[in-house]
Amino acid sequence: MADEVRHAEICFGLASAYAGEPIGPGALDVSGGLEPRDLAAIAAATAREGCINETLAALVAAAARDAAADTAVCEALDAIVEDETDHAALAWGFVAWACERDPAARLAVLQVFGEAGAETVPQPKSKSAALAQAMRAHGQLPEDERRRVAARGLREVVLPCAQALLRSVPAGEARV
Numbered sequence: 816m817a818d819e820v821r822h823a824e825i826c827f828g829l830a831s832a833y834a835g836e837p838i839g840p841g842a843l844d845v846s847g848g849l850e851p852r853d854l855a856a857i858a859a860a861t862a863r864e865g866c867i868n869e870t871l872a873a874l875v876a877a878a879a880r881d882a883a884a885d886t887a888v889c890e891a892l893d894a895i896v897e898d899e900t901d902h903a904a905l906a907w908g909f910v911a912w913a914c915e916r917d918p919a920a921r922l923a924v925l926q927v928f929g930e931a932g933a934e935t936v937p938q939p940k941s942k943s944a945a946l947a948q949a950m951r952a953h954g955q956l957p958e959d960e961r962r963r964v965a966a967r968g969l970r971e972v973v974l975p976c977a978q979a980l981l982r983s984v985p986a987g988e989a990r991v
């Protein structure tokens with residue numbers, strides 16, 4: 816949580832520098848965020864938010880860092896990549912533990928990864944080459960490029976990891 820707050824502070828700092836005026840967050844709706852859940856629901860949410868989204872966030876931030884030219888932006892993205900990678904690793908570890916412990920969690924996680932693998936995302940139109948290059952230099956991948964990095968990360972990192980995780984805990988062998 817502290818990492819995510821720090822990432823927001825870094826990004827609002829960059830946004831304020833670019834805008835020439837202070838820019839900050841608005842209200843965040845957290846209603847329902849702390850409702851009690853069972854292990855299967857927590858594992859499914861962690862698979863979605865941690866294993867998939869944090870892994871892809873790390874890969875997209877790494878691609879943005881590698882394409883950026885501004886030193887302050889590169890340093891900010893480097894810190895974000897490191898933290899997001901740690902968050903993703905923690906999520907994968909928790910989900911593996913939950914799948915070993917509870918067959919219902921394994922089933923819920925299997926469903927999350929199955930849905931992610933079947934999802935098709937429409938590609939937005941490309942920006943002009945000059946605008947795309949300017950965006951990259953300042954650490955912002957154009958949307959079509961960001962989606963390509965995420966799709967490749969899903970195909971080449973997330974889903975193979977999910978398959979390995981689920982193979983390591985065969986259905987019906989989970990320990991309660």
Ligand SMILES: [Fe+2]
Pocket residue numbers: 819869898899902
């Ligand atoms: Fe994160």
